[in-house]
Amino acid sequence: MPDDTRFGLARHVTLPGPLRLDGGALLSPVDIAYETYGTLDADGGNAILICHALTGDQNVASNHPITGKPGWWVRLVGPGKPVDPARHFVICANVLGGCTGSSGPATINPATGQPWGMSFPVITIRDMVRAQAMLLDHLGVGTLAAVIGGSMGGMQALSWSATFPDRVRAAVVIASAARHTAQNIAFHEVGRQAVMADPNWRGGDYYASGDPPAAGLAVARMAAHITYLSEAGLTEKFGRRLQTRSAKSFGFDADFQVESYLRHQGISFVDRFDANSYLYITRATDYFDLAEEHGGHLANAFRASKARFCLISFDTDWLYPTPESRAIVHALNAAGAPVSFVELNSPFGHDAFLLDSPGMNRVIDGFLRAGA
Secondary structure, three states, rough: OOOOHHOEEEEEEEEOEEOOOOOOEEEEEEEEEEEEOOOOOOOOOOEEEEOOOOOOOOOOOOOOOOOOOOOOOOOOOOOOOOEEEOOOOOEEOOOOOOOOOOOOOOEEOOOOOOOOOOOOOOOHHHHHHHHHHHHHHOOOOOOOOOOEEEOOHHHHHHHHHHHHHOOOOOEEEEEEEEOOHHHHHHHHHHHHHHHHHOOOHHHOOOOOOOOOOHHHHHHHHHHHHHHOHHHHHHHOOOOOOOOOOOOOOOOOOOHHHHEEEEHHHHHHHHHOOOOOHHHHHHHHHHEEEEOOHOOOOOOHHHHHOOOOOEEEEEEEOOOOOOHHHHHHHHHHHOOOOOEEEEEEEEHHHHHHHOOOHHHHHHHHHHHHHHHO
């Protein structure tokens, strides 16, 4: 790795734990894979935690080790960007339950010497946040200048401000929600059933065979990917155009460009993601209900928080639509927390926060500088 930390350092730490999980289990030890960019100030006041979305990882601004593709948020994180390693000490960790180095079903259970598989304890968003707090303790970061995340990353940002109110000075929550709706849960259940219906899943015990449930996971990814897009975006990009043919085949090959696109998304996904991790992480998001964790009132989650909040939604996002963000804003107002909110226009649906969004970058840059 280069010595200049502006370009990122890939790291891994095994922490002794134990980490008590919401489900009651104790996890020990706790492996966390993470990356850092920049240098921590002498007073420790410039740390920013980036929280990744459902199928993301710690490679936020550096090339992915398997696919070779650029980091998933290079539009936001990097030299001259709103989150700049020249000003900030940037941390991004693979979530608990993930599959790129952090403790999860694919890692080794020290009690058996074999992969955990489905014996790994079920986790929650709050468990992910507690594991991140252990990492920050290890790094000597007491207080975060900001925690930033989109989608599931936004859930973590909300959970951070509620679980560790004294450790967060600012939170940026993008295209997210304070709980999963029945529709969200339904889409995830379709994906989980696709994985578990694949004969190669074998009850989650497929690691030794080297033959994972790729077909089921690909279908799960295809179904989920539809929810990340918008009708306008799909129509503009694909419409009903045929794929490399001049007429319909009257068969079940990928006649339409959109079919070919989804199949590609499914096939490429299985090369970098573990099927069991998909089950665990989707279940964690389904369980997320911040109000439920605080007596049934969302405002209660923020009453102890000392953070400033910035919420961003997108007008074509139907997975976590703007009313979900407005509900959080109303709760923050009720709790007396300082909050700014903006709905941005984009044709890209939920995925807009990962794509080119100059408006989002301007909002985040202004928000971070206002608290510097």
